[in-house]
Amino acid sequence: MNVLSEAWHAVARLSDIGHKPKRIMFFGKPVVLFRSGAKIAALYDRCPHRLVELSGGKVCNGEIECPYHGWRFNASGYCTAIPGLIEKTPALRIPTLQTFEKEGVLFLSKGRPEHLPYLHCMEGRETRIKLVRSQTRSSVLDAAENILDATHTHFTHKGLLRGLSPKRQRVRVIITGGDGWVEACYTGEERQHGLISRLLEGPRLKTIGRFRYPGVAELEYWSVKGLVLATTFHLRQSTNEHVEGIGCLIGPRGGILDYLKSFAFGPMFSIALQQDRKVLKSSSKNAAFFPNVKPVIGPLDFLRRDIEAIMAGKLPEAANTPSTCFIDL
Numbered sequence: 488m489n490v491l492s493e494a495w496h497a498v499a500r501l502s503d504i505g506h507k508p509k510r511i512m513f514f515g516k517p518v519v520l521f522r523s524g525a526k527i528a529a530l531y532d533r534c535p536h537r538l539v540e541l542s543g544g545k546v547c548n549g550e551i552e553c554p555y556h557g558w559r560f561n562a563s564g565y566c567t568a569i570p571g572l573i574e575k576t577p578a579l580r581i582p583t584l585q586t587f588e589k590e591g592v593l594f595l596s597k598g599r600p601e602h603l604p605y606l607h608c609m610e611g612r613e614t615r616i617k618l619v620r621s622q623t624r625s626s627v628l629d630a631a632e633n634i635l636d637a638t639h640t641h642f643t644h645k646g647l648l649r650g651l652s653p654k655r656q657r658v659r660v661i662i663t664g665g666d667g668w669v670e671a672c673y674t675g676e677e678r679q680h681g682l683i684s685r686l687l688e689g690p691r692l693k694t695i696g697r698f699r700y701p702g703v704a705e706l707e708y709w710s711v712k713g714l715v716l717a718t719t720f721h722l723r724q725s726t727n728e729h730v731e732g733i734g735c736l737i738g739p740r741g742g743i744l745d746y747l748k749s750f751a752f753g754p755m756f757s758i759a760l761q762q763d764r765k766v767l768k769s770s771s772k773n774a775a776f777f778p779n780v781k782p783v784i785g786p787l788d789f790l791r792r793d794i795e796a797i798m799a800g801k802l803p804e805a806a807n808t809p810s811t812c813f814i815d816l
């Protein structure tokens with residue numbers, strides 16, 4: 488498996504990149520994205536001349552112009568013009584990153600990945616997809632675990648996702664895994680006691696929470712009719728302290744999401760995201776006061792160790808030892 492930064496990472500929605508250049512952080516380094524013809528170009532965001540941020544400049548005919556002395560660079564990173572210079576432009580180049588565009592999402596890689604990027608769990612089907620963007624102070628491990636962890640929903644999202652009724656349901660959890668992935672499948676929760684499900688969902692067959700290398704956390708909601716709704720979140724460590732996410736909310740065409748889109752799902756989902764951001768930020772900021780304290784992995788934290796292993800390029804324990812247990816959800 489390749490190094491984390493050499494895998495594909497979803498970094499932006501194409502709709503976020505307009506006429507102006509856009510600066511993003513990619514594994515701690517600034518990168519400028521800009522439109523060049525029909526494609527998006529990605530260069531390290533530093534002019535080789537005085538290391539000024541190119542993203543502070545402008546895009547002219549598909550090339551980026553530095554705001555300081557106006558040197559220009561094309562999508563391949565080559566310097567094409569030095570204003571005022573009569574002789575030939577010297578051969579100067581800014582390193583570029585690999586780009587790939589898929590269903591409105593831009594992926595970057597520092598390497599040359601063998602496979603095309605994975606976007607979401609309903610690929611190849613007739614779907615309705617809504618893309619969201621989020622960022623918080625946290626780590627990919629904590630943020631992925633948060634997305635996949637059912638037991639925080641009664642508290643962090645009380646009323647919205649679960650906890651509307653104090654009654655809990657006995658649920659079976661099956662943990663399985665393989666090379667680069669681990670998942671928890673929950674059955675026995677006929678209905679999720681939260682506002683979102685109550686308003687919008689019928690009886691539930693199963694819920695799956697899955698992590699995939701390099702930073703994908705996805706949830707699938709199944710009814711007897713099949714997969715009715717899914718969220719696939721692409722997370723990446725933009726700086727040492729911050730995680731950025733591009734999320735796909737996906738539903739079959741004509742299914743729940745079509746209905747949700749026209750209704751309250753968007754705002755309710757944003758509230759849930761906001762609640763998670765708050766708790767993740769609190770955890771990350773507070774942990775900095777106790778640098779030697781390791782968080783406890785509780786008996787219901789089914790996926791954390793395996794997510795950690797997968798991110799380190801190792802086979803998760805669940806691949807060799809699938810397990811089953813029961814919890815009150």
Ligand code: FES
Nearest residue numbers: 534536537553556
């Ligand atoms: S710093 Fe960019 S052109 Fe001089």
Ligand SMILES: [Fe+2]
Nearest residue numbers: 633634643763
């Ligand atoms: Fe949450």
